[in-house]
Amino acid sequence: MKIDLPGTQPAADSTGPAPGTGPAPCPGTGPAAATDAAAGAAPRRGRPRSEAAEQAIFAAVERLMEDGSGLAELSVERIAAAAGVGKATIYRRWPNKEALLVDVIDRLEQPPPPLVGPTYRDDLIALVEYMRRRGLIKRSRWVVKSALGQMGAWPELKATYHERVIKPRRELLRTIVRRGVAEGELRSDVDVELLCELVLGPILLRSVLWDDSPLDDPDLARTMVDTVLQGIGTRPRPEPSDRP
Structure with missing residues (x-):
């Protein structure tokens, strides 16, 4: 999901050979294939940008509450400003403030246990x-x-x-x-x-x-x-x- 946090966009892939250079090599062949495969297999570092935005939003609500703000006093504008994101980032994830605050409260607690039995x-x-x-x-x-x-x-x-x-x-x-x-x-x-x-x-x-x-x-x-x-x-x- 796209979020309005600072970031870079990947460069567009070329779709054909440059003028005067002949046909493009077959996919998966040529000296660059091994390099491409290695790059594709390399693990990504850091959190996905969407998760980073959500963590920033959750942390912002907790900080505002710790500073004495009541739930009714929290507005989407205040939360977005405290999290360093735009309001659109919040509304793309939650339909309203109530849904966001429920997720925050639920996140503060432990998840329910799985049913593992044996009885x-x-x-x-x-x-x-x-x-x-x-x-x-x-x-x-x-x-x-x-x-x-x-x-x-x-x-x-x-x-x-x-x-x-x-x-x-x-x-x-x-x-x-x-x-x-x-x-x-x-x-x-x-x-x-x-x-x-x-x-x-x-x-x-x-x-x-x-x-x-x-x-x-x-x-x-x-x-x-x-x-x-x-x-x-x-x-x-x-x-x-x-x-x-």
């Missing part, structure tokens, strides 16, 4: 562990905490964040739970949404609502998942004897 329980633990680490990042990085906190007062941004970030994560959890049901490990008579809430509810409560609760236990995810899977009730009481 549905392992994937549940990995997802809860991801949420635990996300909670720690939110507590340790002011920019993340500020950005997530401001979304509640900005319906457009909150809706975009939910569609682009939250919804895929919820579907990831549904996939894991459905796998457990299909394998006969989870109850099939319980609604899938309720099963998802029972699994993810404890870590969300601790990392979002009760943000002073401890999250530094590396075994917390396993403990939470196993506690839910095993149930929190006591063992069934023995039936009373029919004897008088």
Whole structure:
């Protein structure tokens, strides 16, 4: 994708022989072939220009937020000026400011874990562990905490964040739970949404609502998942004897 950053354009290739020099050599032959092949095989250095522009834009938003700018105060003009790019560079990548800010916020967090198993329980633990680490990042990085906190007062941004970030994560959890049901490990008579809430509810409560609760236990995810899977009730009481 073309961006409006300083750069050079490759020179145009010649399409035929110069006047009076005879036919052009066949492609892939002649003394220059080996040199051309070597040049083609040489690895490129540095980032592609499009990636460099995106990194500059992301970094500019983070700097502006660290300097105290609220999400609603950030304009495309300010972001472009701070990043050293034109507004067109931003609009070629994002349809509006909300979409850009969602990508910035999502980038500040860790990506969700891949489903590698080998069991549905392992994937549940990995997802809860991801949420635990996300909670720690939110507590340790002011920019993340500020950005997530401001979304509640900005319906457009909150809706975009939910569609682009939250919804895929919820579907990831549904996939894991459905796998457990299909394998006969989870109850099939319980609604899938309720099963998802029972699994993810404890870590969300601790990392979002009760943000002073401890999250530094590396075994917390396993403990939470196993506690839910095993149930929190006591063992069934023995039936009373029919004897008088």
